Amino acid sequence: MEGLGINGTFLLSQIVNFLILFVALYFLLWKRVLNALDARRQRIQEGLETAERAKEELARAQATYAEKVAAGKAEAERIKAEAGKAAEQERAQVLAQAQARAKKERTELRAQVDLEREQMLRDLRGQIGALAIAAAQKIIAETLDEQRQVALVQSFFSGIEAGKVAILSQTHTKLAGQAAVVTSALPLDKAERGSYQAALAGRLGADAQITFRTNPAILGGVIIRVGDQVVDDSIAGKLEALEGQLAAG
Numbered sequence: 001m002e003g004l005g006i007n008g009t010f011l012l013s014q015i016v017n018f019l020i021l022f023v024a025l026y027f028l029l030w031k032r033v034l035n036a037l038d039a040r041r042q043r044i045q046e047g048l049e050t051a052e053r054a055k056e057e058l059a060r061a062q063a064t065y066a067e068k069v070a071a072g073k074a075e076a077e078r079i080k081a082e083a084g085k086a087a088e089q090e091r092a093q094v095l096a097q098a099q100a101r102a103k104k105e106r107t108e109l110r111a112q113v114d115l116e117r118e119q120m121l122r123d124l125r126g127q128i129g130a131l132a133i134a135a136a137q138k139i140i141a142e143t144l145d146e147q148r149q150v151a152l153v154q155s156f157f158s159g160i161e162a163g164k165v166a167i168l169s170q171t172h173t174k175l176a177g178q179a180a181v182v183t184s185a186l187p188l189d190k191a192e193r194g195s196y197q198a199a200l201a202g203r204l205g206a207d208a209q210i211t212f213r214t215n216p217a218i219l220g221g222v223i224i225r226v227g228d229q230v231v232d233d234s235i236a237g238k239l240e241a242l243e244g245q246l247a248a249g
Contacts, residue, residue, distance in 0.1 A: 157185055158192045159222040159233050165199040167222065167233035175200075177226040179209040184222045185234070187214050200224075 155161050161169075180200050182188075188196070197210050204226065218234035225231075 154192070156220045158188055158195075159184070160192055160195050163195060165195055167224070167231055168199045168203070173229070173231060175203050175224075175226045175229055175231070177204060177229070178207070179211070179226070180204060181211045181213060181225045182222055183213045183215050183218065183225070183234075185214070185216050185218050185220050188212060196222075 155166070159166050182193075182196050182200075193210075193212055196212075200208060200210055218236045219239075220235035221233045221238070223230065223232050223234050223237065
């Protein structure tokens, strides 16, 4: 090696020094660097794993939040629908109560008006009768006693003579039905209604329903209606029939 210009002893010493330096660097520096790199790689790996777990937890939290938001919206819609339904029911109930009160008030007012009308007509009955009798006295030039006056007034407005329903005593019309309506020009008193009930019960049966109505337009007498059958003994009816006869003649 000396012929090549290489000093073997120096080369060997250099190799030994290099090995010593390499071993010294490996144990004193390189190993620490490797350990530091391993520790850093481990921290990085742990950081990545922690970030991945955080990402998964964030995704789960977002999904949970979305579910809660959807559930909250659904609950809000349900509450809104229930509130609307309850409000509509309350509005309908208030409206129904108001309509019921209005209907009741109208019924009561109508009944009160009918009652006052009946009372007014009842009060006028005697006055109208007295005027009619006074007019008749002037026409026939005859003075009627009080008893006869009362009898004429009662007969004129009630159609009852000597305690009997005149038209039913005179007519032979057969009446059939379960209900009858008796219409008079002025209200009938209790005794007069009793006479009609007894007379109609004899023809229709004891279970027949008798309804009494007042219509001043018929002027006097009564109209008895049973179903589609009509017995007209009113003054207005008689005048109409007389008018028809005169027109025909």
